[in-house]
């Protein structure tokens with residue numbers, strides 16, 4: 001057994017457990033659970049020591065889970081890389097997992113994974129009392145009035161970039177779509193959150209950070225799978241360089257950053273035992289959270305719109321109508337301002353965006369059982385869980401359920417509209433669902449940046465369609481790359497060319 005594997009396994013054992021129990025768990029991790037207990041869900045061990053079903057799960061988690069569901073029903077436990085994960089497949093049971101945040105914990109797991117991936121000391125370390133709670137409190141800056149302020153800044157920064165793009169696109173201009181979304185969203189998000197880099201080559205500095213970010217992000221699924229960073233080529237070096245950009249001496253030079261980042265900085269300063277590098281690593285982690293999913297989600301929203309002319313026409317019509325009715329002119333030199341209500345009322349744009357999120361998101365909502373206990377479920381059902389077991393919801397199954405969404409593989413831009421208004425009632429087997437669209441997670445692990453993310457993507461599409469005629473430049477299908485299944489928004493398996501040209505102001 002490799003050193004890193006044995007260390008990883010030993011981390012799973014909590015203090016105070018008897019030697020006998022430790023031996024039992026050791027056996028469980030390596031060979032698979034030998035004893036099934038009454039009340040526990042059906043167990044799929046797999047025959048490969050330690051890995052269990054990891055390879056099949058990693059190859060295509062969606063298919064694997066559907067196959068197991070057909071065989072074993074809506075609740076089952078799978079042995080995956082030394083862990084026992086109980087999947088709850090029935091969306092009507094989700095609520096029983098989501099609301100039980102006492103016995104089913106999330107933060108400890110997230111802390112372990114994030115601190116390792118982004119190279120900062122765990123928040124739960126006794127050296128940093130209340131750091132986790134303090135950082136969570138700051139998420140208030142991504143809601144309410146502060147959300148409006150940060151959204152306005154994002155709109156302004158997006159417009160600056162689009163204005164620059166406009167000056168280049170008086171005739172048809174061709175670019176790769178993912179690259180385009182990445183460059184626009186990364187720069188606008190960076191400037192909005194962290195501020196403008198004032199040097200003459202400020203834009204270049206941001207694009208250097210972006211290029212390193214793309215390299216790091218390519219290794220993200222491996223890091224999330226607990227593969228040691230030393231085995232991932234230059235990733236460790238790239239991560240270190242990225243983190244160095246966020247050292248205080250660099251960040252203090254950046255102008256006009258956001259309240260949320262400033263507040264995080266103020267909190268870090270209160271912790272003397274948090275080193276300069278550690279603080280910078282936290283800032284880098286926040287950057288990753290803010291663009292890692294938003295960039296691919298923006299790509300899919302744009303790609304599906306361009307693939308479906310009727311969707312593109314309806315959304316553009318809605319945008320033009322809003323501009324007209326509010327007396328705003330489009331064109332590179334005019335500043336467009338959108339209030340929160342106006343953004344909220346773009347029902348076609350929102351529906352199209354939700355539809356692409358339904359199709360491209362694949363996040364697994366994980367909780368960890370804090371004790372041996374019986375989880376009560378709907379209809380007198382119950383399931384016995386052991387301390388340390390993982391419980392997982394896998395909303396991609398819900399998103400692609402033909403009982404909930406007719407023709408789930410088809411993009412229907414107006415799926416989330418009913419009688420001209422937002423549609424929020426979806427049914428399965430004749431029963432209304434509480435949860436029907438979950439790209440941003442659930443309960444205690446719900447994304448704090450979800451409102452900003454939706455605004456950012458709406459604003460990007462708004463400006464793109466207000467300013468440009470846009471069309472696909474290649475006739476090829478782009479598919480989901482499954483290597484991030486369970487980790488958030490899936491990336492496209494290839495990039496695709498598109499063309500854009502400044503729209504005539506007369507139309």
Ligand code: HEM
Pocket residue numbers: 110286289290291293294297361363364365366439440441444445446447448449450452453488489
């Ligand atoms: C389409 C865009 C986005 C998607 C799909 C998304 C999705 C998610 C999901 C599913 C989680 C929970 C992860 C888990 O369960 O382990 C999460 C966490 C998080 N997201 Fe987002 N996110 C998006 C954009 C953003 C943005 C724009 C920000 C900030 C500006 C942000 C900040 C965060 C943070 C800080 C966390 C960790 C929260 C914690 O400490 O528990 N996200 N996101």
